[in-house]
Amino acid sequence: MTSFLFRLDPRKTKAAQFVAKVRRELQQALAEEEKHGLTKSRIAEKLGIHRSAITRRLQGTENLTLHSLSDLAWAMNRDIVFRLERPMPKGNEPAWTAVVDGSRTDTQPVIRSVLLMGEG
Amino acid sequence: MATITTLTEGGRLVAINVELPAGILPHRLLYGTARFRQFLEVDLHAIRRYWDPELEPAQQVLALLEAYIGGYPLLFQRQYWPLKPHEDGIWELKTPDVRIFGWFRQKDLFIAVNGMDATEVKAGHYYGPFVREAVWHRQSLDLDGGIFVEGDDPDDVVSVPA
Incomplete structure (x- = not known):
């Protein structure tokens, strides 16, 4: 066999793709805002948490709740667009x-x- | 002198694919050894989740391979990283709980040799053995005379579609 398709069951795949997409969106937003002078330290200051917590949330090593996601969006002055489509x-x-x-x-x-x- | 085609036809390498989301086309190529395929099929699923509270290790790897093959921006240091000695050109693809070792034959073409639980790699100081295994495997393939991307510059190994 010359090719191998790595796949998981649809439920796990859906979760992996969704979580990865959210993390990418956050990282991309941060990268864009950093070009305009916003830093992780400033975001942490606005949210009243330690800078390392911001890093962990963006890296995926700390649980990201809907509330903490909303907080990050607020601190970066970003709107959240969320849709469930058939x-x-x-x-x-x-x-x-x-x-x-x-x-x-x-x-x-x-x-x-x-x-x-x-x-x- | 072997080529990718002769090596895949001969079973020494296998093209690794993932199902990309709708509208996303493959941008980077991934090949693996038989050992790496076994890692994806068996070993990976026995790794316990430790660092990532959301995704199991297999899901982490699926997301990483989707990002790599799909051409999404990859985070240097967090998702790919050159191992020492840099002249050997061995890189790791990384998730919080998994390490994948291999080399770039050319920009956007990674050949994965093996993978392991990140915690075990770090606790056992296995980076050296994995680097040596990857170098040995690369030499044994004699792929196009053994050419590979040397050094540690992230821009030499992955590109991002315009």
């Missing part, structure tokens, strides 16, 4: 096929991924 009906999903060369010296494609919207 997956698209089967058969109507936009299908993507990507073929990527593995190296400059290889002529055969080495990854073929088909991405389908919704749970699978």
Whole structure:
């Protein structure tokens, strides 16, 4: 076998993707705000907590509650956009096929991924 | 001299994929040894969650591989890190509870050799043995004459789509 699809059950996958997305959004917002002078220390000061707690929340080594997420958004002057959408009906999903060369010296494609919207 | 294609066809490497969210296309490539595949299929699921209160180690790795393959920005030091000696070009992909060892054959093409519980790696001082294992494995493959990305510059090993 030349390829291996690493996957977990849909429930665990959904959680992993959601948590990772929230963390990425927080880190990206912080990176953007840091360019405008906002620091982790300043965020911690606004929230009345230690700077290390901000780091742990952003790193995922401290539990992030809805309230603490809201606090971080407030301290960074960000609005939170949250939606729950139904997956698209089967058969109507936009299908993507990507073929990527593995190296400059290889002529055969080495990854073929088909991405389908919704749970699978 | 071997190529990625001959090594995958011969079973010495396997292309590792994950199901990316809708609308996200693969941007970086991941290959693994048979040992790494076994790690993903078996060993990983026995690692106990310690540092991440939200995600199990297998979920952490799924999220990391999704970020890597999907081309999301990766956090240097927290999600990927060059191991010493830097001239060996061995890197670790990191989650709070898991370490994955390997090397970049070229920018955005990582070859994973092995993985382990992060706590065990640190407690047992296993970084040296994993570096030596990865170097040995790279040499044994003779992939395109053994070329790899040297050094410790994060911009040399991963790019972010525009």
